[in-house]
Amino acid sequence: xxxKTLRVIGELMGSVPSAGSFAARRTGSAENLVIEVDGVxxxxxxxxxxxxxxxxxxxxxxxxxxxxxxxxxxxxxDTWEVPRGRVAVxxxxxxxxxxxxxDILRAELGLAPDCELSAELHSMLVYEAGQFFQxxxxxxxxxxxxxxxxxxxxSAFTGGELVIEQQGMKVTDQGSPEELSFIAFYGxxxxxxxxxxxxxxxxxxxxxxxxxxxxxxxxxxxxxxxVALLAEQLRAHFTTPVELPTWRLHREPKRPxxxxxxxxxxxxxxxxxxxxxLKGGDAARAGIMLAAAxxxxxxxxxxxxxxxxxxxxDYTSWMMIYRQRWERVEGxxxxxxxxxxxxxxxxxxxxxxxxxxxxxxVRSSLPLVPGSxxxxxxRWSTITLTWLIDRxxxxxxxxxxxxxxxxxxxxxxxxxxxxxxxEIEGYMGNEGNTANFWYRRAAIIIRPPS
Ligand SMILES: O=C(O)CCC(=O)C(=O)O
Ligand SMILES: [Fe+2]
Numbered sequence: 001x002x003x004k005t006l007r008v009i010g011e012l013m014g015s016v017p018s019a020g021s022f023a024a025r026r027t028g029s030a031e032n033l034v035i036e037v038d039g040v041x042x043x044x045x046x047x048x049x050x051x052x053x054x055x056x057x058x059x060x061x062x063x064x065x066x067x068x069x070x071x072x073x074x075x076x077x078d079t080w081e082v083p084r085g086r087v088a089v090x091x092x093x094x095x096x097x098x099x100x101x102x103d104i105l106r107a108e109l110g111l112a113p114d115c116e117l118s119a120e121l122h123s124m125l126v127y128e129a130g131q132f133f134q135x136x137x138x139x140x141x142x143x144x145x146x147x148x149x150x151x152x153x154x155s156a157f158t159g160g161e162l163v164i165e166q167q168g169m170k171v172t173d174q175g176s177p178e179e180l181s182f183i184a185f186y187g188x189x190x191x192x193x194x195x196x197x198x199x200x201x202x203x204x205x206x207x208x209x210x211x212x213x214x215x216x217x218x219x220x221x222x223x224x225x226x227v228a229l230l231a232e233q234l235r236a237h238f239t240t241p242v243e244l245p246t247w248r249l250h251r252e253p254k255r256p257x258x259x260x261x262x263x264x265x266x267x268x269x270x271x272x273x274x275x276x277x278l279k280g281g282d283a284a285r286a287g288i289m290l291a292a293a294x295x296x297x298x299x300x301x302x303x304x305x306x307x308x309x310x311x312x313x314d315y316t317s318w319m320m321i322y323r324q325r326w327e328r329v330e331g332x333x334x335x336x337x338x339x340x341x342x343x344x345x346x347x348x349x350x351x352x353x354x355x356x357x358x359x360x361x362v363r364s365s366l367p368l369v370p371g372s373x374x375x376x377x378x379r380w381s382t383i384t385l386t387w388l389i390d391r392x393x394x395x396x397x398x399x400x401x402x403x404x405x406x407x408x409x410x411x412x413x414x415x416x417x418x419x420x421x422x423e424i425e426g427y428m429g430n431e432g433n434t435a436n437f438w439y440r441r442a443a444i445i446i447r448p449p450s
Contacts, residue, residue: 005236010411012226012233013262016288018281020110022166023185025173030154030180032097034090037082046154046177052200055126056080062125076331076362078131082124089121105184110280115213119149119206127160127193127201134364135192136331140272142207145187146279149206152181157199164191167265175201184208186279188267190418215275216287218294230292234260238448242406260446262289262409267417268442270387273304289444301445303398304387306438312376313368313424313433326422332362366422368435375435383408
């Protein structure tokens with residue numbers, strides 16, 4: 001039975017311990033952080049409320065990125081940003097603290113010792129009481145950027161927790177009144193800064209850039225206890241004919257699956273994806289899979305995929321909406337297409353006049369979310385491969401895009417990814433309401449040699 005084979009493959013892959021975490025946290029002495037801000041002078045650590053106030057006076061409201069534009073919206077992000085040109089750090093002194101710290105954080109993120117991790121200062125931020133940054137993902141602002149490092153300066157404040165989330169797990173950083181607080185996290189993590197309730201929270205944010213990374217080495221995993229078992233399951237997968245549903249039996253002969261698609265945990269952009277760019281536990285999973293596939297002589301590739309889930313939606317709640325499309329932006333959700341149903345004097349539906357998307361504010365959440373009670377049944381779910389990287393690193397669009405149920409191994413982790421787009425379509429006469437959600441996933445693909 002192929003279902004069982006897929007389940008066992010998921011269990012074996014799930015038993016591979018992850019080499020690191022999605023976020024790493026440390027505190028450290030502030031003695032080597034000598035920082036001067038033009039207009040304020042040398043910053044004393046812990047930062048006094050008087051100096052923090054002066055920083056706010058010369059700062060500008062921070063912006064957030066939406067595709068190529070940079071927008072300002074105090075509902076999404078309400079923070080002061082000290083202009084970069086005004087901030088001078090004594091780099092020689094700072095490196096004495098930063099470099100050893102980066103090495104600790106590198107190891108905790110599960111990155112190999114030969115990976116060269118560096119931190120490029122991005123901005124100096126000040127949050128006063130009431131200020132915050134809504135849940136978002138950072139964009140990749142530099143080549144090789146794998147994540148973000150936030151250094152919170154010592155100061156007295158309450159609230160203002162930085163909460164980082166990945167696959168339903170959370171890491172929270174509260175800063176420290178006396179020391180520097182360091183937190184590094186992978187770029188696909190959703191994170192937010194809760195409102196500061198009292199005092200000032202001051203941070204330096206850095207782009208974390210990793211260079212010299214190599215992909216998983218199958219030979220290094222060859223002796224792992226799961227490899228032989230996994231190789232056996234791969235052989236079973238590719239030799240056992242699929243139990244096809246009746247509607248497909250009429251169209252195709254009974255045969256074993258053409259591929260195995262194993263979903264990874266992290267998300268990747270096309271530029272930030274490759275054998276040498278796998279994050280956290282994904283690298284070890286790919287290593288085990290490569291070692292097992294080598295035993296059976298199968299081809300192994302990496303792939304990016306899009307998942308589309310379509311739900312039957314509750315008739316009553318969105319009856320009047322013709323169509324809305326929402327897209328994930330840094331800091332929330334933007335309605336990029338919206339049109340209401342209109343009727344003429346005879347009561348017939350007329351072509352709706354779309355609203356101007358620019359006039360619609362960014363919201364912190366979708367009007368309708370996966371898992372909500374207003375969503376009816378999942379009607380269908382499809383997964384389509386959009387990008388393929390073969391063993392040699394050659395990348396391109398896949399010739400085979402569709403993934404059948406019997407080819408898909410979702411593994412053990414209960415994925416709680418954010419969709420990147422959603423469409424709600426109101427009742428249109430012949431069909432009920434529908435709500436669709438799109439997700440991006442990465443995967444390892446195993447195929448018998450062609
Ligand atoms: O201030 C912080 O802790 C984080 C800010 C942040 O998430 C960002 O700048 O993207
Ligand atoms: Fe961020």
